[in-house]
Amino acid sequence: MIKVLFFAQLREQLNCAELTINLAEDTRFTAVSTLEQLRTELALTDDNWQSCLQTGKLLMAVNQTIVDGNQVLKDGDEVAFFPPVTGG
Amino acid sequence: MISVQTQDFDMAAEYQALLANTDGTSNSSDGAVVTFVGLVRDYNQGNHVEGLTLEHYPGMTEKALEDIVVAAQSKWPLGKVRVIHRIGKLALSDQIVFVGVTSKHREAAFEATQFIMDFLKNKAPFWKKEVTNIGERWVEAEDKDVKAQQRWDKA
Numbered sequence: 001m002i003k004v005l006f007f008a009q010l011r012e013q014l015n016c017a018e019l020t021i022n023l024a025e026d027t028r029f030t031a032v033s034t035l036e037q038l039r040t041e042l043a044l045t046d047d048n049w050q051s052c053l054q055t056g057k058l059l060m061a062v063n064q065t066i067v068d069g070n071q072v073l074k075d076g077d078e079v080a081f082f083p084p085v086t087g088g
Numbered sequence: 089m090i091s092v093q094t095q096d097f098d099m100a101a102e103y104q105a106l107l108a109n110t111d112g113t114s115n116s117s118d119g120a121v122v123t124f125v126g127l128v129r130d131y132n133q134g135n136h137v138e139g140l141t142l143e144h145y146p147g148m149t150e151k152a153l154e155d156i157v158v159a160a161q162s163k164w165p166l167g168k169v170r171v172i173h174r175i176g177k178l179a180l181s182d183q184i185v186f187v188g189v190t191s192k193h194r195e196a197a198f199e200a201t202q203f204i205m206d207f208l209k210n211k212a213p214f215w216k217k218e219v220t221n222i223g224e225r226w227v228e229a230e231d232k233d234v235k236a237q238q239r240w241d242k243a
Contacts, residue, residue, distance in 0.1 A: 087214025
């Protein structure tokens with residue numbers, strides 16, 4: 001199982017804060033091995049997910065470290081998608 | 089030392105803590121203290137701001153701030169470093185962020201404080217949602233903050 005988190009306006013636009021995905025058994029995701037492939041598959045959910053997840057500005061983290069789409073996912077990972085940060 | 093918290097912080101108490109060693113004795117080897125406080129401003133990106141809410145990514149926030157402090161410590165000879173960032177609902181003029189750095193000399197303390205803020209602005213997972221005169225909106229990330237961080241690539 002992997003946990004997928006969404007933050008800030010992305011969470012609001014998707015109306016979703018968290019998903020749990022079984023990469024080995026959820027038929028939709030059995031071909032997913034990298035973070036970019038996960039993003040592409042999630043974007044296929046519907047038009048809204050497509051427009052929210054396909055923007056180039058989105059940041060992605062695996063196990064709380066920002067990484068690029070080539071990151072290979074493994075069971076137990078915590079994945080997060082979020083917009084550019086605006087703290088401080 | 090890093091804190092992510094809803095409650096306010098006391099600038100004077102934080103300053104005193106930076107001057108003391110962990111055993112309570114005075115930290116007499118450092119000759120410079122630089123502190124920065126970021127506040128909620130009443131105007132942003134073309135609109136009047138009435139307040140804001142700060143969201144964060146629990147766990148990653150602390151880790152990202154820790155990494156930034158470690159990077160600063162490897163670049164400059166620093167004494168003590170303190171970072172506080174608030175989350176939740178904040179009103180105009182409320183304190184948002186505190187960075188305090190001590191060092192033997194002022195150059196390192198000044199530069200490290202700026203470095204920590206520049207990286208915090210781009211790498212720490214916080215997001216501001218403002219209440220403005222035209223309604224609520226998420227603050228847009230700004231190119232000037234990216235540029236401010238990139239200047240350290242050359243330094």
